Amino acid sequence: MAGGTDVHEPFDINADTLREECGVFGILGHEDASALTALGLHALQHRGQEAAGIVTVDNEQFRAERHLGLVGDHFSDAETIERLSGKAAVGHVRYSTTGETILRNVQPLFAELDGGGIAVCHNGNFTNALTLRRQLIRDGAICQSTSDSEVVLQLVARSRKGKIVERFIDAITQMEGAYSLVALTSKKLIGARDPLGIRPLVLGDLNGAPILASETCALDIIGAKFIREVENGEVIVCTTTGIESFFPFGKRPARPCIFEYIYFSRPDSVVGGRSVYDVRREMGRQLARESNVEADVIVPVPDSGVPAAIGFSQESGVPFELGIIRNHYVGRTFIEPTQQIRALGVKMKHSANRAQIEGKRVVLVDDSLVRGTTSVKIVQMIREAGAKEVHFRLASPPIKYSDYYGIDTPVREKLLAAKYGLEEMRAYIGADTLAFLSVDGIYKAMGYEGRDDANPQFTDHCFTGDYPTPLTDLSEDQDFVSPPRLVEVG
Numbered sequence: 001m002a003g004g005t006d007v008h009e010p011f012d013i014n015a016d017t018l019r020e021e022c023g024v025f026g027i028l029g030h031e032d033a034s035a036l037t038a039l040g041l042h043a044l045q046h047r048g049q050e051a052a053g054i055v056t057v058d059n060e061q062f063r064a065e066r067h068l069g070l071v072g073d074h075f076s077d078a079e080t081i082e083r084l085s086g087k088a089a090v091g092h093v094r095y096s097t098t099g100e101t102i103l104r105n106v107q108p109l110f111a112e113l114d115g116g117g118i119a120v121c122h123n124g125n126f127t128n129a130l131t132l133r134r135q136l137i138r139d140g141a142i143c144q145s146t147s148d149s150e151v152v153l154q155l156v157a158r159s160r161k162g163k164i165v166e167r168f169i170d171a172i173t174q175m176e177g178a179y180s181l182v183a184l185t186s187k188k189l190i191g192a193r194d195p196l197g198i199r200p201l202v203l204g205d206l207n208g209a210p211i212l213a214s215e216t217c218a219l220d221i222i223g224a225k226f227i228r229e230v231e232n233g234e235v236i237v238c239t240t241t242g243i244e245s246f247f248p249f250g251k252r253p254a255r256p257c258i259f260e261y262i263y264f265s266r267p268d269s270v271v272g273g274r275s276v277y278d279v280r281r282e283m284g285r286q287l288a289r290e291s292n293v294e295a296d297v298i299v300p301v302p303d304s305g306v307p308a309a310i311g312f313s314q315e316s317g318v319p320f321e322l323g324i325i326r327n328h329y330v331g332r333t334f335i336e337p338t339q340q341i342r343a344l345g346v347k348m349k350h351s352a353n354r355a356q357i358e359g360k361r362v363v364l365v366d367d368s369l370v371r372g373t374t375s376v377k378i379v380q381m382i383r384e385a386g387a388k389e390v391h392f393r394l395a396s397p398p399i400k401y402s403d404y405y406g407i408d409t410p411v412r413e414k415l416l417a418a419k420y421g422l423e424e425m426r427a428y429i430g431a432d433t434l435a436f437l438s439v440d441g442i443y444k445a446m447g448y449e450g451r452d453d454a455n456p457q458f459t460d461h462c463f464t465g466d467y468p469t470p471l472t473d474l475s476e477d478q479d480f481v482s483p484p485r486l487v488e489v490g
């Protein structure tokens with residue numbers, strides 16, 4: 001049995017992927033601020049499904065709604081939106097990497113400071129937050145959550161600078177790692193991107209109301225105009241009278257996360273001036289240039305593998321077919337009285353489209369391979385549908401290193417490519433051949449000659465191990481992961 005996995009266990013074809021941590025949204029000066037924020041978060045739901053929250057401000061009065069679960073489950077009723085009155089709002093969808101999935105970790109986080117309140121939302125991960133948090137607690141800070149994001153609020157509160165923007169800048173200049181932040185005070189909407197711009201943030205406008213969002217798809221859903229990307233290392237301050245920018249880190253070359261193009265961002269978003277869909281299709285074309293194989297049909301692993309599979313098909317000239325059909329109405333799981341029925345359950349979410357597979361040499365195209373557990377089952381499902389050969393192609397390089405910048409990656413030992421070479425991985429997933437897009441290939445797909453090792457154009461350390469910032473919390477072998485003192489039992 002390939003890879004020691006029970007292929008008859010029900011499986012989620014998208015289980016073995018990296019998970020992006022969070023999406024942020026903010027708007028200032030609009031009547032429907034909370035409704036527009038709920039829509040923006042809905043468009044960003046792919047960046048986090050564990051929890052969602054919105055904070056509004058109306059004449060110095062802040063109002064908050066935070067819930068575990070999806071945006072649509074909690075922010076689609078008129079009463080909730082009416083309760084969140086005010087012409088300014090910030091919102092957050094969460095997928096936790098630091099801090100448990102408990103209500104007190106749900107963002108936006110809020111603090112009452114002298115001079116007024118501030119709400120903060122964070123996408124990314126601070127690689128020195130645990131070190132700073134320990135120091136803050138030693139100095140008497142009372143932390144309300146176990147989330148790394150709260151450290152920013154604590155530092156803003158302790159800053160001895162004058163104005164709120166100065167205090168905010170004072171705080172973020174002490175942070176390391178990856179972050180896109182959106183904050184709201186009674187009069188300002190503030191955004192910030194880390195000095196390398198690892199996580200995305202864009203500026204939009206809706207009838208004069210400035211908007212900050214993780215991705216352009218959140219602007220599209222509300223009919224807002226895309227203005228520009230918030231630059232790496234920029235602190236942008238929006239008020240009802242205009243927009244001001246600060247660059248407290250000086251100018252540096254950007255190194256955005258390349259995985260936003262591979263998997264995290266929605267295909268209809270434009271990131272760094274590039275259509276994510278076009279980039280993924282080009283990755284598929286480059287993959288075919290690098291590792292084409294005699295075949296009869298190109299089949300995407302839905303949904304994230306679709307653009308790359310189209311590119312592979314266009315480049316190789318081999319027809320593209322939907323050989324795996326996704327059942328969009330999975331919903332309630334069926335009672336499975338016997339193992340036999342359970343085995344049937346395997347096809348609950350995805351099933352092989354036998355007519356496109358049987359007797360054929362199939363090329364399966366997916367965006368990335370992490371643990372390999374799901375790939376084993378996909379290959380098995382395609383073989384059971386009668387495929388003559390199964391060739392697996394990944395539109396990204398092998399993932400060999402864990403992420404510490406806001407992506408939920410398994411520990412290194414669980415990464416298939418960190419354990420095995422290409423041939424062992426091929427045997428593990430049970431494919432006839434296996435190939436990954438090369439690191440240089442992914443840079444070519446982005447329009448470069450290749451990777452500039454002296455000044456890499458992107459953050460790509462899950463493939464290269466080249467971590468772009470210090471990892472302070474990892475350097476100190478202290479038991480940072482001590483369990484939270486307070487556990488919510490009610």
Ligand code: SF4
Nearest residue numbers: 257259403459460462
């Ligand atoms: S390891 Fe780097 S390139 Fe990979 S997902 Fe994380 S930030 Fe992006």
